[in-house]
Every structure is written in C-alpha cells, then in structure tokens.
Amino acid sequence: MSELETDQTLQINVTRKRSPGTTAMNEEEKREYQEKYRLAKLHGEKFFPDTIYKDVLISFALFLLLIGLATFIGVAPEPKADPSDTSYIPRPEWYFLFLFELLKFFPGSLEWVGTAVLPGLAVALLFLLPFIDRNPKRHWKNRRFAAGLMSAIVIGMVALTIRAVVTTPPQAEATVAGTLAEQIVAGQDLYAVHCVECHGADGEGGKIQGVQGLEGVTLKPINSQDEMYTRSDETLYAVIELGQQTLGMPPFGRAYSGELSPGDIESIVAFMRYTWDDRAEMPKAAEQASTLPVLKPGETPDYATHIEPVVKRYCVSCHRPGKENNNYLMRTYDEVMNSGDHKPNIVPGNLQSNLIRMLRREEIEAGGPMPPSKPLKPELIEMIERWVIAGAPEKASGPATK
Amino acid sequence: MASKWISRLDERTGIVGVYKTVFDRKIPKVNWWFTLGSASLFLFSVQVVTGILLSVYYVPSPDHAYDSVQYIMTGVQFGWLIRGIHHWAASLMVLVVFLHMLRVFFYGAYKYPREITWVTGVVLLLATLGMGFTGYLLPWNQKAYWATTVGTSIAGTVPGIGDFILRALRGGTDLSAVTLTRFFAAHVWMLPLVILTVIGIHLYLVIRNGISAVPKDHE
Numbered sequence: 236m237s238e239l240e241t242d243q244t245l246q247i248n249v250t251r252k253r254s255p256g257t258t259a260m261n262e263e264e265k266r267e268y269q270e271k272y273r274l275a276k277l278h279g280e281k282f283f284p285d286t287i288y289k290d291v292l293i294s295f296a297l298f299l300l301l302i303g304l305a306t307f308i309g310v311a312p313e314p315k316a317d318p319s320d321t322s323y324i325p326r327p328e329w330y331f332l333f334l335f336e337l338l339k340f341f342p343g344s345l346e347w348v349g350t351a352v353l354p355g356l357a358v359a360l361l362f363l364l365p366f367i368d369r370n371p372k373r374h375w376k377n378r379r380f381a382a383g384l385m386s387a388i389v390i391g392m393v394a395l396t397i398r399a400v401v402t403t404p405p406q407a408e409a410t411v412a413g414t415l416a417e418q419i420v421a422g423q424d425l426y427a428v429h430c431v432e433c434h435g436a437d438g439e440g441g442k443i444q445g446v447q448g449l450e451g452v453t454l455k456p457i458n459s460q461d462e463m464y465t466r467s468d469e470t471l472y473a474v475i476e477l478g479q480q481t482l483g484m485p486p487f488g489r490a491y492s493g494e495l496s497p498g499d500i501e502s503i504v505a506f507m508r509y510t511w512d513d514r515a516e517m518p519k520a521a522e523q524a525s526t527l528p529v530l531k532p533g534e535t536p537d538y539a540t541h542i543e544p545v546v547k548r549y550c551v552s553c554h555r556p557g558k559e560n561n562n563y564l565m566r567t568y569d570e571v572m573n574s575g576d577h578k579p580n581i582v583p584g585n586l587q588s589n590l591i592r593m594l595r596r597e598e599i600e601a602g603g604p605m606p607p608s609k610p611l612k613p614e615l616i617e618m619i620e621r622w623v624i625a626g627a628p629e630k631a632s633g634p635a636t637k
Numbered sequence: 638m639a640s641k642w643i644s645r646l647d648e649r650t651g652i653v654g655v656y657k658t659v660f661d662r663k664i665p666k667v668n669w670w671f672t673l674g675s676a677s678l679f680l681f682s683v684q685v686v687t688g689i690l691l692s693v694y695y696v697p698s699p700d701h702a703y704d705s706v707q708y709i710m711t712g713v714q715f716g717w718l719i720r721g722i723h724h725w726a727a728s729l730m731v732l733v734v735f736l737h738m739l740r741v742f743f744y745g746a747y748k749y750p751r752e753i754t755w756v757t758g759v760v761l762l763l764a765t766l767g768m769g770f771t772g773y774l775l776p777w778n779q780k781a782y783w784a785t786t787v788g789t790s791i792a793g794t795v796p797g798i799g800d801f802i803l804r805a806l807r808g809g810t811d812l813s814a815v816t817l818t819r820f821f822a823a824h825v826w827m828l829p830l831v832i833l834t835v836i837g838i839h840l841y842l843v844i845r846n847g848i849s850a851v852p853k854d855h856e
C-alpha cells in the first residue's frame with residue numbers, strides 16, 4: 236500500500252464515522268458516486284452525434300410547432316389600453332393564473348400571506364433545495380417525501396390554473412380593427428351613430444334639427460380642405476375625446492363620461508382623414524366596404540343588402556335609444572318595421588307609409604321631413620320606395636315576414 | 638487541406654480543445670427528457686432573434702406602442718409571423734423550462750456535484766417568468782394594461798417594502814409612460830443580459846460536471 240492510498244483510506248474512515256449518510260454525502264459517498272458516474276459514461280454515448288441529434292430533433296419539432304401556432308392560431312387581437320374602462324376583467328398570462336387564484340384564498344388582511352409569504356417561501360425553498368435535501372438517493376422511489384411533495388405542488392398548480400380558467404367570466408367580445416381599412420369602416424359606423432345628427436352624414440354641417448339643447452345651432456362643415464389641412468390626427472382625437480364645450484359639443488371619450496373608447500375615437504379619426512382629406516388615399520378595401528350599394532335595373536332591393544347601409548349612415552344616429560325619436564328605433568330590421576309611437580312606419584307595398592312620406596319631406600302627424608336637415612339623395616329615396624313596393628323583404632329571397 | 642487550416646487556426650485559438658470539451662465527450666446513456674434543457678436554450682434563441690426583429694418597429698411609448706404592434710401585424714412583411722412566434726415561444730419557453738426543472742428534480746440531478754447548476758437554474762426560471770411579466774405589458778392593449786395594473790399592485794401588498802416595490806415597478810403611483818419604458822428596459826436589456834450570463838454559467842457547469850445518469854432503482 237502506497238503512502239497516498241493509506242492516507243485516503245484513513246480519511247474515508249474518519250469521514251464515515253462523522254456522517255452516517257443521513258446528512259450530506261460524505262467523502263466516500265462522493266467518491267463512490269464519481270466512480271459510478273465514470274462507469275456510466277464509459278458505457279454511455281457520445282454527446283456528438285448521439286445526444287445532440289435528439290436535441291436538434293426536438294428543437295426542430297418545436298420550431299415547426301411555433302410556425303404552426305403563429306400561422307393558424309396567431310395572436311388574439313385586443314383593443315388598445317383604456318385606463319378609463321374599469322369594467323375590464325384583468326387576466327394575467329396563463330402561467331401566472333395559479334398565483335392569481337391562490338390569492339383568492341387569502342382575503343382581506345391576510346392578503347400578504349398569499350402575495351409575499353408563500354411565493355417568497357417557494358422561491359427560497361427552490362434555491363436551497365440541494366442544500367436542504369441531503370438524502371443521497373436519486374431515484375424517486377427512494378425519495379418518497381421529496382417526490383410526493385413536488386408532485387402535490389405541481390398538481391396543486393395545475394388545479395389552481397384550471398380553477399382560474401373556469402371561474403373567470405368571459406370577457407365581453409370587443410371588435411378590434413386590425414387593418415387600416417377595417418378601422419376606417421368601423422370609424423364610419425361610429426361616425427354615423429355618434430356624429431351625424433349634428434355634423435351631417437358627410438360632415439357638411441348646417442343647421443342642427445331635432446337635437447336636444449342644440450336646436451337651430453348652425454355648424455360649419457368639418458369635411459373641408461381647410462379643416463383637414465389644419466387639424467392633425469391628434470387634434471381631431473382631442474376634439475372628439477374632450478368635446479368643445481363652449482361651442483356645445485359634448486365630450487365623447489369614456490374617461491369624460493362619453494361612450495367612446497380610445498380605439499373607437501381613433502377609428503373615427505381614421506374615417507374622417509381618409510374620407511375627407513384629399514392628401515390621404517382611401518385603401519381599396521375600405522372604399523368597397525364604405526360605398527353605398529347601387530341598385531341595378533330590375534334588381535329587387537332587400538333590407539340586408541341595400542337598405543341597412545343607408546339606414547346606418549343616415550338614420551341610426553337619432554333613431555337609437557336615448558334620443559328624441561318618438562320611440563322609432565332603427566338598429567335592426569325588426570325595429571325598422573315594428574317600433575315607434577306611430578307604428579307601423581313602413582307598410583309593405585304601400586307608398587303612403589309614414590317613412591316614405593317623411594322622406595319626401597311631407598309634414599304629417601308622425602313628424603316632419605326626414606332626415607331633418609338635408610334630404611336624402613333622390614336615388615336613395617327611390618331605392619327605399621322600390622324596396623317598400625317589393626314588400627320590404629329582409630333578405631334577398633322572399634317578401635317581408637311580419 | 639482543411640485539416641491544415643484547422644490546425645493553423647487551432648495553433649492560434651485552441652479551437653480544437655474547445656470542440657473536444659463541448660462536443661466530443663462521452664456522457665451516460667440518456668433519454669428524451671434530457672432534451673428539455675437544450676429545448677429551453679433553443680426557445681431562448683428564438684426569442685432573441687424574433688425579439689430583435691420586433692424591436693426594429695416597436696415603439697415603447699403609450700402613444701405609439703399599440704399602433705406600432707398593429708403595424709407589425711398588418712404592415713410589415715411577415716411581421717405577423719415574427720410576432721406570432723415570439724408570442725407562442727414565450728409561453729412555450731415557460732412551459733419547457735418548468736418541465737426541464739421537473740426532470741432535474743425527479744432524477745435527483747440537483748444533488749452532488751450539481752448543486753450550483755440547480756441554483757443558476759432557479760435564477761433562469763425566475764428571469765424567464767420576469768420576461769413573461771414585462772413582455773406582457775409592451776403591446777399596451779387592454780389585457781396588458783389591466784394585468785400589469787393587478788400584477789404590480791400585488792407586489793404592493795408585500796408588508797413593509799410593498800409600496801417601494803410598487804413605485805419602483807411603476808415609476809410612480811400609477812401605470813404610465815414611465816412604467817412602459819421601465820418594463821421595456823427590463824424586457825430587452827436587463828433580463829436578457831441576466832439570462833445570457835447565467836445560461837453561460839449553467840452550461841459551463843453542465844459540461845464541467847457532465848450530464849447525470851438516469852438513476853437506477855436502488856440509487
């Protein structure tokens with residue numbers, strides 16, 4: 236026995252006495268481990284290419300998966316941040332849901348246990364794990380406590396995540412304009428509802444009629460070159476959001492008790508810019524979606540294709556709840572046919588219907604000329620007349636179903 | 638011919654030694670669970686590449702963040718693909734890193750001599766979660782805004798230092814432009830540098846100590 240070997244044997248004996256295996260691995264156990272590990276490597280594989288081939292294969296599969304997910308599921312569109320919209324239900328990323336759910340078990344003054352103590356403890360335990368767990372065994376069968384605890388934690392996390400998903404109410408569906416064209420079309424609809432009653436369907440302004448508090452006020456056009464060249468998008472946005480209170484325009488931004496979200500206002504600005512500013516070129520897709528349908532000779536008009544776009548643009552602004560309109564609402568086919576204090580305002584086949592007479596600017600019991608400030612274009616009136624004569628059908632096939 | 642160039646290069650760089658230590662080594666027979674670490678590394682690389690591309694168009698200000706992301710989705714060639722990959726790889730990375738941790742745990746691979754590898758791994762797990770948390774705010778949409786409002790206010794309930802953490806995260810009492818630039822800085826500079834450095838240490842230790850063998854029944 237050489238001197239060195241004796242020395243080592245001695246050392247092993249000493250350490251064996253000191254720690255009988257329940258605490259940290261002793262020197263002998265470490266040496267034993269290294270020896271076994273050396274043998275395992277000897278009977279093992281080459282990192283290149285045996286192991287790395289599996290790594291590359293898995294990474295490549297993940298790459299394909301990512302391309303698939305990005306292409307076929309993509310990223311769900313979301314409306315722009317709106318600090319004033321307190322009805323929004325906050326939702327963290329899915330891998331934080333379990334924490335979110337955990338907090339519900341610590342209400343009120345106990346909250347800090349869930350927010351600070353438990354996560355802090357978990358992180359500390361995770362860091363210290365190799366120094367706390369001194370069981371030299373490695374197979375899970377010989378580490379029942381550690382393996383059981385970790386399994387319980389993971390199952391708990393999964394359960395909490397599922398619980399969070401199940402118990403959170405679904406978000407109210409918000410439409411998000413993705414492309415500029417979609418934004419312009421959305422803006423046009425919003426403009427029709429919120430702005431037309433004062434500013435006119437084409438921003439032409441004029442004398443306001445039938446609007447509470449602003450009756451008879453004359454507005455200058457907002458679609459002029461002057462207006463468009465001297466107002467930036469930011470200015471238009473601010474005017475819509477904050478209103479011009481000294482001139483009588485109320486604020487429309489939700490933060491100022493209006494009805495419009497930041498995304499809505501941006502859409503309206505885009506609609507105004509691309510429709511009225513001769514320097515901006517209307518995208519093709521938006522142009523198609525925003526032009527009113529034209530009736531071909533011999534074609535039978537129907538509500539969905541021909542009438543609704545006209546109604547939306549010229550009538551709904553006043554004929555919706557909360558406005559002065561003798562309870563005649565025009566948001567849907569059913570409302571157009573069957574609502575109002577003087578209903579029916581449309582009698583299929585009858586050109587003496589209230590609606591037709593008022594479009595022709597007659598003064599009748601049901602009310603005065605419509606729209607109040609400016610007549611519809613003759614071809615639009617004619618289209619509506621032909622629709623009524625045809626029996627006011629809702630869809631392309633079949634007459635009205637009353 | 639090629640070998641002559643390699644030996645010349647090696648004379649000046651020691652490249653062959655590096656190759657031998659990193660690639661040309663024996664390791665125990667391992668199974669498919671051992672691919673999770675390299676999968677984490679791969680997903681991180683994907684995030685670096687797609688993240689750099691996104692940063693070309695992304696603007697970290699409340700006025701422009703949303704529109705710049707919208708532009709990436711509709712105006713930039715393949716912008717939707719880059720953002721889609723970044724979005725999904727973020728989720729996948731959290732999942733894969735976590736599974737990698739579980740693999741290491743259930744094989745007892747954090748024990749001697751790999752304790753420090755484990756500790757660096759925990760740093761990586763936390764930094765990865767931090768990337769998810771800070772990245773979530775950047776598109777400045779409703780989900781981002783409200784999740785971050787709640788997330789940061791949770792940090793604010795820590796006894797004693799909660800208020801300080803809240804202000805440090807938000808850069809004030811409320812979510813604002815300052816919060817966005819802070820999260821942006823953390824997401825593209827601070828956390829990636831931490832991850833990059835710690836991955837370096839992690840991999841050094843993995844190579845130095847060798848990959849553990851699959852434990853046998855009696856071990």
Ligand code: HEM
Pocket residue numbers: 670671672673674675676677678681734735737738741746747751754755756757758759761762765836839843847848849850
């Ligand atoms: C960005 C995150 C991470 C990356 C890129 C990464 C990368 C790697 C790689 C490539 C390996 C080689 C063996 C294998 O793939 O299984 C490895 C091993 C290891 N990792 Fe990680 N890792 C990460 C996170 C973690 C975490 C969160 C932990 C634990 C808390 C951890 C603990 C370990 C340990 C202890 C080993 C040695 C395992 C053995 O020798 O069997 N790592 N890591």
